[in-house]
Amino acid sequence: MSSNRTSKIPREIKIEKVEKPSYVVDRSKLRRFNSKNIIFERVMWDSSWEGYMRMYDEKVFKVIAEGKPGYSRVDFALAYASWIVHDAFEGGFSSTKIKTYRTPVDTIGIDWTRTKYEVDDLHKMSAYVKRAAWxxxxxxxxxxxxxxxxxxxxVDIPEKFENVVVMAIEMDADAIATSPAAPAAAATGVGYSKMAFILACMGEFIRNLGYEAIQCGNDTALSIPLAIDAGLGELGRNGLLITPQxxxxxxxxxIFTDVPLEPDKPIEFGVNEFCKKCKLCAKHCEVDAISIDDEPSFEVVCRSNNPGALxxxxxxxxxxxxxxxxxIDCSTCIKVCPYNVTLAREASLSSSEFWECTQKQEI
Ligand code: SF4
Ligand code: SF4
Structure with missing residues (x-):
């Protein structure tokens, strides 16, 4: 692992709208990914690998007892609290009208799903959907x-769900800057909890217009290629979506939906070429999980990879x-990425600095 930070992206990112997504696929190798091979699923069933039945709480108390900064009871309390809306609110990932535990007086007698809002302008409808999501x-x-x-x-979904609204939720820069300490994991949890809220509101917004919506987190389909198709960014060496912002x-x-919408164009801003030289995520990963090779390849490295993409x-x-x-989970390959660092306030932050900036904001 290297601690030297050398890669810098140009100050100004030039974004180009393109006709085709920037990823390269080999159709003869490409398969639809079976969700049972998602690493978290394999923890539950795949006894052939070392992570089988190794759960999140395995070393928490040992780690807290070691007393390292960023791994205190307070830090873990924050991280575990951050997931609560995602984990407790079923409506976040619904594909039908969400049931409420009480009947709000303002919706008695209204069934929005009985009529469809007529869409005669795809551009305008897309603008409504984007404004609502924002x-x-x-x-x-x-x-x-x-x-x-x-x-x-x-999984399969009916043909009528031909449009996808893909949404990215920014994670807290200060918290991510503490990775691999627990506040960084809390930023992830907040991202997922916000996701449940946004998805629920967006699903209901679409249903209130008389259309259908399947609200998805990581389930149902691979989010990253969909995000690339929708023009949100490009794929990075770290296996994550790199957004210009x-x-x-x-x-x-x-959200998969049958609302008539206008698709966005994919974008390119030089991520692939930059990643070839940068390699910071690979150098900083504690366990060399990210390839350091100069060039991308079609060679998968474990069962949880999906073949067919370069x-x-x-x-x-x-x-x-x-x-x-x-x-607890790690976000170091997010933290060190120059596309994050140039935009975030600090590249690296100690956990005590994280808690101090929170206090300053409260004053
Ligand atoms: S999350 Fe951490 S351990 Fe996993 S690939 Fe990224 S840097 Fe490596
Ligand atoms: S994904 Fe990795 S190689 Fe690519 S820019 Fe980010 S840190 Fe550098």
């Missing part, structure tokens, strides 16, 4: 036609095992 808290919003290659092999410091979610495949098995040793 209003509800999404940081970036793009629209694409559904490429069914990105649906998980074990926040680098990889975002969480992704999406990229730097990430060894997510190693990554997961490091998370268990660390006591």
């Amino acid at each position: 209003f509800f808290g999404a940081s970036l919003i793009g629209i694409c036609k559904l490429n069914r290659y990105w649906l998980y092999a074990d 926040y680098g990889p410091r975002v969480r992704l979610c999406k 990229k730097w495949y990430v060894d997510v098995e190693r990554c997961y095992l490091y998370w268990r040793e660390n006591g």
Whole structure:
């Protein structure tokens, strides 16, 4: 692992709208990914690898007892609290009208789903959808036609869901800057909890116009290629979406819908060429889970990779095992990425600095 930070992206990122997404796929190798191979699923069933049944709480108390900065009871309390809306609110990931636990007086007698709002201008309708998503808290919003290659092999959705609204949610820069300490993991949890809120509001917004919406986090389909199709960014060496606005410091979610919408064009801003030389994420990864090769390839490195795309495949098995040793998940390949660093306030922050900036904001 190197501690030298050398890569710098040009101050001004030049974004070009392009006709085709920037990824390269080999159709003869490309398969729809089976969701049972998602690393978190394999923890539950795949006894052939080391991470089988190794859960999040495995080393938490040992790690807290070691007394390292950023790994205190307070830091873990923050991280575990951050997930609560995601974990407790079922409505976040609904595909039908969300049931409420009380009947609000303002909706008695109204069934929005009985009539459809007539869409005669795709551009205007797309603008409404994007404005609503931004209003509800999404940081970036793009629209694409559904490429069914990105649906998980074990799921299918009706043909009428041909449009995808892809949303990116910015994660807190100060917290991510503490990675691999617990406040960084809290930023991830907040991203997921915000996702539940935004998805629920957006799903209901679409249903109130008489259309259907399937609200998805990481489930149902691969989010990154959909986000690339929708013009939100490009794929980085770290296996994450790199956005021009926040680098990889975002969480992704999406809604499949039958509302008539206008797709966005994909974008390019030089990520692939920059990643060939930069390699900071690979150098900073504690367990060498990210390829250091100059060129991307079609060679997968573990069962949780999806073959058929030209990229730097990430060894997510190693990554997961490091998370268990660390006591909590890591975001170092997000933290050090120059596309994040040039935009975030600080590249690296100690956990005590993280708590201090929170206090300053409260005064
Ligand atoms: S999240 Fe995983 S791949 Fe990224 S730096 Fe941490 S251990 Fe490495
Ligand atoms: S993804 Fe990795 S190689 Fe690419 S710019 Fe970010 S840190 Fe550098």
